[in-house]
Amino acid sequence: MIAEILATGDEIRSGTLVDSNSAHIAQKLEETGVPVVRHHSVGDDIPVMGSVLREIGLRADICVVTGGLGPTSDDLTAEAAADAAGVSLIQSPEALEMVESFFRTFHRPITASNIKQSYLPDGSTCLPNPIGTAPGFMMKLGRCLFFFLPGVPVEMRRMLSESVLPRIETLIGGVLQVCRVKTLTTFGLTESLTGEKLKGFSTVFPEIQLGFRAKFPEIQVKFYVRGTDAEKVEMLIREANDWVAEKLGHKLISADGQSMEAVVGRLLSQQQSTIAVAESCTGGLIANWLTNVAGSSDYFLYSGVVYANQAKVSLLGVSQDTLNRHGAVHEATAGEMALRVRQITGATYGLSTSGIAGPGGGTDEKPVGTVCIGLATPNDVRAYRFHYRFRSREMNKQMFAMMALDMLRLELLGIRPASLS
């Protein structure tokens, strides 16, 4: 049994609106055990809609269609479906009752254009919409059972889970498949190097489809598994997870989709440690990421975004002498920033960044993309220099901030910089 998805509407066709409905429907169908093979989008155009409906009718077993069931003149889906089936639109008593009761409940006057919504293709079955005025419907076209739902995401989601998925589960009966997607988050290798490290995966785990996704600056590794035995699928995923973890080592940040800042936060909490940050080139991004994690006030004390050199001296206490001798972008300055922010806050760890995010400010010796990261721990102060070549200021900031958090993560895991590579 295979499924396709069709999103209708000029806004999606012309790109004014990003279609997020189809991704939601695909996820739900896959979870139910029905593989989705194709998605389509077309505009509010009866002949085009009709031809794509007929095409899908030749190919798929199930299709979920969204959009075009509203009361206005550009809502043409019921008409297109009737056209494709060679039937006419007739008033559905259930649909009329639904629309009328919606307006009764909300004490709103019913209009002629709302009455229009009760006309469905002859032979179709009405699907109730508990939270909106547009009833859905289902009907067979060719070999395929079509479910027509409104495009408003909250209505579509409700009707999908209440009216569509239970019917599909009944249809597929005993042969229900388990479909699992697992996401592992990595940082520190390019996508191609990540792929190289995992060479041989498909020989060891032929049942698992492997995917990669660059979610800058992280790379996600994904497992797609399908099977009839849920326990076996879970075991397979655990084994594959261990295999990948061994290959990637400390480049694997999390095996449950957690972001870098969530992982760092969890480690700080577990170790009852606190963090304070001194940010120059990252401009508050490290603090922003850390404080996006709920509960971060337990371990995040302070970040001084000391953008101006004057602020580094007067507010953080970096010595003017260090700045004069080495400049702001230097291991010595970064180390002193980390040390000072740790001292003035009493945090367990002090973390700092100083670098050149661009587009201006680069020199031959310290080109755009250079960053120095300082880390002060209860035992020592260390500083590192890295160099990146992204053209965008925002990408440089993100990479600098991620690298700084990774230094802290490795420290919290007890991995020493000697083994960084």
Place this chain on the structure above:
Amino acid sequence: MIAEILATGDEIRSGTLVDSNSAHIAQKLEETGVPVVRHHSVGDDIPVMGSVLREIGLRADICVVTGGLGPTSDDLTAEAAADAAGVSLIQSPEALEMVESFFRTFHRPITASNIKQSYLPDGSTCLPNPIGTAPGFMMKLGRCLFFFLPGVPVEMRRMLSESVLPRIETLIGGVLQVCRVKTLTTFGLTESLTGEKLKGFSTVFPEIQLGFRAKFPEIQVKFYVRGTDAEKVEMLIREANDWVAEKLGHKLISADGQSMEAVVGRLLSQQQSTIAVAESCTGGLIANWLTNVAGSSDYFLYSGVVYANQAKVSLLGVSQDTLNRHGAVHEATAGEMALRVRQITGATYGLSTSGIAGPGGGTDEKPVGTVCIGLATPNDVRAYRFHYRFRSREMNKQMFAMMALDMLRLELLGIRPASLS
């Protein structure tokens, strides 16, 4: 001339990833004057990709395909295209040179899987990728000219505008229509209230299609205009711009797509003023936004992300008495934070936030979504309290930060809070 769009990849097919590339491509094609009729998505599956490519080849004049050009084992698009055309993959000298020069520039080792990326369908033309390792290509299949681009949005967008759209413009030659999209950025009204304020627009400007887009927390107002006389189109846009500006007043942030932080930065530069920030609930987000603007070191001096109360007292100099009497989330505290950060940095303006982003930390008196914003100017200190009802911590942080920057923007424009509404 009609266009279709194809997005490839198991993540999109299975709904793990929402496809935003297709909307971007549709918008750009429509702006160029080529109507988009259909979008498709399929997974990383050579026979399925091949059959959809052949179908499109029978129907469309132009098709833009994204995804599957990377170095890993799930990148199968070039193979599927060669298959559909009945040709083999051969190494493209231009593509090889591009990949090699990318790795030379970045001093990174080239791998066998990157070399794979230089194999393109025989007879295709390589399209350069200036910011990534995956070359694109174009080739004819059936009656349709296909452009194959990588799925990474930043690479796809760059190649679309540099390699694809100019070629399409040449193809459509003399019949070129002027298609202009103008974006106005607003803040402070909901999408429906913005719509209400602009009621009557289409009567005054029937030639312009009006669009709204929520780009949280900003709302964008868009004009879509098509015509053959470029000068006339520009004049029309200017008139419509003035009409909208009058209706929206100071809710209109910019008429050229500039973000809030860029507008604030421009005003600070023009007035040779500087800014320092004390952030509690926004956790560095204001600093991060401000420092995303190139050249912000001219006016941005410092942000103290004083998350812990201890940091507010010891690092910023907020009086313990104020905190004891009013708590952290209060106009008195926010005002003192703004005043103190202005004093310790010598900035022209001090801006502060203190609030409850959630999900925890709310009380009956100060529920989640409460924020106090302080603004210290050369003449006075003011503080405001706002309340929002977003469920997400990140949305609250964004709204708080945007509201604080808006307070500063209005001050820089000489608009007094009495007229805030």
